[in-house]
Amino acid sequence: MKKLKLTLGTVVLAAAFQTMSLGICLAETKFTAVATSAATDFSSGSHITVTGDSPRTLTEDLVPAGSDMTVVSKGKNFYRMERSGANNITKFDISKPDKPVWQYSTEGSETGSNPHDLIFATDSLAYLLRYGSSRAWLVNTTASKQESFKVGELDLSAYADRDGKPEMNSGVIVGDKLFVTLQRIDFTGGWGHSVYNQAYVAVFNASTGAEINTGRGEDGLKGIALPLENPGSIQYVSQTGMIYVQCSGQYNKKYTGGIAVIDPSNYESAVLVDDGTELVHPYGSISGMVIVSPYKGYFVGYNGWGNNNLYKFNPASFTSAPVAIPGFEGKNISGLEPTSLDKKGMVWVATSDLDPATYNLSNPSIKIIDSGTDQVDQTISTKLVAQKFVFCEGTPGSGSSSDSSEGGSCFISSATNMSWFSWCGLSLISLILLISGASDFIKKTK
Helix, strand or coil: CCCCCCCHHHHHHHHHHHHHHHHHHHCCCCEEEEEEEECCCCCCEEEEEEECCCCCEEEEEEEEECCCEEEEEECCEEEEEECCCCCEEEEEECCEEEEEEEEEECCCCCCCCCEEEEEECCCCEEEEEECCCCEEEEEECCCCCHHHCEEEEEECHHHCCCCCCCCEEEEEEECCEEEEEECCEECCCCCCCCEECCCEEEEEECCCCCECCCCCCCCCCCCEECCCCCEEEEEEECCCCEEEEEECCECCCECCCEEEEECCCCCCEEEEEECCCCCCCCCCEEEEEEEEECCEEEEEEECCCCCEEEEEECCCCCCCCCEECCCCCCEEEEECCHHHECCCCEEEEEEEEECCCCCCEEEEEEEEEECCCCEEEEEEECCCEEEEEEEEECCCCCCCHHHCCCCCCEECCCCCCHHHHHHHHHHHHHHHHHHHHHHHHHHHHC
């Protein structure tokens, strides 16, 4: 397969762009992490908040519900989506994280809509991806009643497989284009007997909702046929100008996953990281990903339930081998997604241990990783296992349970701020090294 070119000039400009963020280091605004969480036996769930600035303060057991949930944030608000029979979305304001602003059903004429992602096109309009349907919704997040919530839809039925659904999973907007991952897994035969069809990324005009013919599809389909199976998270990195798609493949049954890269200008795709073959699979299946800079990303290597490793990789190189991060071997790792990177350059993940007697999880905690050094900045013990992290502007205020000792609230010891300045300094050093390297390259090619 032809490899996309990630040029030296692109990476140098990317580092320059990142270094411009040094000024932001001195003008920070407060933020709060929000995470969906599940009981160690997955019998129930809730969401948690952790203030982003030292001393970090944890509040747990907010608005208990089922364990199958996900979350998205926009500004001071976060949107919690309940799946597995609940099929609803609830809006919260971070100032009162235990008080819903509204809750609306994601069910239309069908049942089992299974909301998976919410991608904002404007401050108030967003695309709601419904895994259990062939139609995504355009929704108004400022709607005051259910009837005003849905304002449009996208028809993805052309990608549906034998079970009638295309399994839309995640999305990202780049410029005026919406990119939506479609797993296209046929669940007709039930769990354990699924059929993995050709995975796609469908592309739409984000303003009009019209599908774009990428010229990269098969059998009359307009989208991008992915070189890997079972796409999970998707991330656009402006510094490289590329879209990255994490694909789990068929987990440990068949290694058909990895990380794909897409050029949004011409829709060309290629495999950046391959998870291997049934005989040789050095990382296991790749089940989570976040890219923190033009030259560094992390992914989770899945070797079985409760047996994962954390790796770093270079998103600008097709040849650099991923490297394991010490201290995460054999752990259950969750929450590593594009949304798990905070504005200080910290990556938030959850870890836990597997109880071999019950196959439940134990000893859950949040680990906050300094992406400049790969070191754990702070470990926060939790009662439940965090599943996905997002960040809101502001902090929990009066009127929310974060002001009391109820609901599992506890205070966490302060972590040093030096890691943030180290990360900013690393960006400057990286720029100097890259420019120096570019100069040597030019001299050698004259």
